[in-house]
Amino acid sequence: MYTFNFEPVLAGFDKLLIGAWVTVQLSCAAMVLGLILSILCAAGKTSRVAPLRWVIDAYIEIIRNTPFLVQIFFIFFGLPALGIRLSPNSAALVALVVNFGAYGTEIIRAGIESIQKGQVEAGTALGLSKLQIFRYIIMKPALRTVYPALTSQFIYLMLTSSVVSAISADDLAAAGNDLQSATFASFEVYIVITAMYLIMSIGFSAIFSMIEKAAFRYPLSR
Amino acid sequence: MLIRPFGINEFWIIVMAAQWTIALSAIAFAGGGVGGLLIALARVSDARWPRLLATGFIRVFQGTPLLMQLFLVFFGMNILGFAINPWIAAAVALTLHASAFLGEIWRGCIEAIPPGQREAATALGLRYFNRMRYIILPQASRIAVAPTVGFLVQLIKGTSLAAIIGFTELTRQGQIINNATFSPFMVFGTVAAVYFVLCWPLSLLARRMEVKFSRSTTR
Numbered sequence: 411m412y413t414f415n416f417e418p419v420l421a422g423f424d425k426l427l428i429g430a431w432v433t434v435q436l437s438c439a440a441m442v443l444g445l446i447l448s449i450l451c452a453a454g455k456t457s458r459v460a461p462l463r464w465v466i467d468a469y470i471e472i473i474r475n476t477p478f479l480v481q482i483f484f485i486f487f488g489l490p491a492l493g494i495r496l497s498p499n500s501a502a503l504v505a506l507v508v509n510f511g512a513y514g515t516e517i518i519r520a521g522i523e524s525i526q527k528g529q530v531e532a533g534t535a536l537g538l539s540k541l542q543i544f545r546y547i548i549m550k551p552a553l554r555t556v557y558p559a560l561t562s563q564f565i566y567l568m569l570t571s572s573v574v575s576a577i578s579a580d581d582l583a584a585a586g587n588d589l590q591s592a593t594f595a596s597f598e599v600y601i602v603i604t605a606m607y608l609i610m611s612i613g614f615s616a617i618f619s620m621i622e623k624a625a626f627r628y629p630l631s632r
Numbered sequence: 633m634l635i636r637p638f639g640i641n642e643f644w645i646i647v648m649a650a651q652w653t654i655a656l657s658a659i660a661f662a663g664g665g666v667g668g669l670l671i672a673l674a675r676v677s678d679a680r681w682p683r684l685l686a687t688g689f690i691r692v693f694q695g696t697p698l699l700m701q702l703f704l705v706f707f708g709m710n711i712l713g714f715a716i717n718p719w720i721a722a723a724v725a726l727t728l729h730a731s732a733f734l735g736e737i738w739r740g741c742i743e744a745i746p747p748g749q750r751e752a753a754t755a756l757g758l759r760y761f762n763r764m765r766y767i768i769l770p771q772a773s774r775i776a777v778a779p780t781v782g783f784l785v786q787l788i789k790g791t792s793l794a795a796i797i798g799f800t801e802l803t804r805q806g807q808i809i810n811n812a813t814f815s816p817f818m819v820f821g822t823v824a825a826v827y828f829v830l831c832w833p834l835s836l837l838a839r840r841m842e843v844k845f846s847r848s849t850t851r
Contacts, residue, residue, distance in 0.1 A: 412711040475785065475831035476824045477792035479803055484824060487816035565695075572697035576796055583699060596707040604700040611695040 418593035419602050429585025430606055436499075436581060437568040440506035444567070445560075447507060448514030455519060466515070473512035479573050481505050486577045502574035502581070510567050517559045521552035554626045561618040565611045572607065582606060638815040646822050649805030650830065656791045656801060659723045661784060664730020671735025673764070676742050686735065693732030699793050701725045706797045722794035730787055737779050741772040778845060781838040785831045792827070802826055 419426075451466050473481065485508075486501040496504060525548050533543040553560075575583035586603040590596050636642070674686035693701065705725040710716050745768055753767040795804035806823035810816050 412713075471832060471835070472824075472828065475789075475835055476827045477789040477803065479792045479795065480806070480820055480824045480827060483803075483806070483816070484820040487810065488820050489817075491815075491817040569695075569697040572699045573793065573796075575699075583697070597704065597711055600700055600703040600707060604696045604704060607697055607700060608692060608695045 414598055415595055416598050416602070418595045419589065419598050422589040422593070423602075425585050425589060426582065426603065426606065429580065429582035430610065432499075432580045432585075433568065433571055433582040434610065436503060436506065436574070436579075437564070437571050440503055440510055440567060440571070441564050443503075443507045444510030444514050445518075447511035448518045451511060451515040452518040452522060455515070456522075470512045470515055473509055478505070478509055478570050479576060481509060482574060482577055498574070498577045498579040501577060502571070502579040505574070506567060506571055509570070510563070513563050514560070517556045517563060518552070520559075521556035522548060524555045525552055550626075557618075557622055557626065561615070561622075564618075565614055568610060568614065569607060636813050638809070638813045638818045642809050642813060642819075643822060646802070646805055646809060646819070647826055649800065649802045650826050652799070652801040652805075653788065653791050653803075653827075653830070656722055656726065656794060656799070657784070657788045660726035660730045660787055660791070663723070663727030664734050664787070667727060667731025668734025668738055671731055672738035672742060675735060675739040690732045690736050693729055694736065698725075698729055698790050699796065701729055702793055702797055718794065718797045718799035721797060722791070722799045726787065726790060726794070729790065730783075733783055733786070734780065737783060738772065738776055741776040741779075742768060744775055745771050775845070778838050778841040781834055781841065785834050785838070788831055788834075789827065 451469070454462050454466050457463060482501065482505040485505050486496065486498065489496065489501075529547050529551075530543055533547040538547070571581060572583035574581055575587055578584055578587075582603060586599050590599045593599065671686045671689060674682035675690070677683050677686075702722060702725045705728070706716065706718065706721040709721055709724075714720075749767055749771065750763065753763040758767065791801060792803040794801055795807065798804070800808070802823055806819050810819040813819065
């Protein structure tokens, strides 16, 4: 009969907390940069320059139809062949941004497409400036429409970020791998780490729904 | 030390490894189909306990990384007294993962059927089994096809994580060839291309079915 031994996990718990903090930082940084990339790509997809649209479409399809693990191997092991050498942590960030960007572009584009033309015309008729129209009439309702999709994509990003442990970045999963190989309490280590990921995803969901209530409180009428 | 060049042989070894990716995806999809149906039915059940259990199952599997699920099954097998076997661990973990995701997708499809259908079936004297079998599930399955194919793409990509617990499928074969040839650009480029060939047609299919379906329902 197997006896569980959580003592080594508790002894190394500070290392796991540091790893969890790296995971949070990595995910948040990847989301902010990935959102910027998404907005740029979504804008680029409305461009009149056809090759630009093709490049963005190719980027989205390639990223969405290949595994994240292969993408990160390609970036970490493959790019040095082109003279681009990245540390594990920067390779992890680049891979997460590139990955999030592909999904984010589609989400943002769907949001912008959901704004009816009459809304913009109404804004013009009310004498709003171009910037005001973009900010209040296009971006704010568009973001509200896609907010749930964006937040679940973020949580998915945070969970996916565990894969960066495969190139030994310093995230939570990698901290777990180190602790596991030092203590051999494999199951105990991974059950604790899995619980930590679960707590983080529940926590972020709660934070996101509070933000939603605060930021998008004006009435919805269609 | 001998470094092999990346040649046509290495290319074919990688392409042939896709059979293990396909086999693993097929097993997980089949197992996840059965598990997902049970989860979805429990999730929309009138009884409180099945509903709570199914909700908890979905929350845990959607709120934790697939990689951790693989590790837990891999090391958990040892605790339960089985020999550690990456092939079985990967199949079990991916099946549980697929059950949770398909269960949640299909729950949505079942709930999308107007309540009048269920009430009419009950009024006609159909009991739970026949109501589901002849009235609810046939209609729900039409809505379910597109998102299910979409999830299949996610599942095929997910099988790549089995490489980390040492199951030799496409990605792991790529790592092995890379260790022998030291040409990561070619190796992982090839690996990515094989995944793309597997996933892209499915993605296109899912999107086409979605468009077709939304056209047929918005009339």
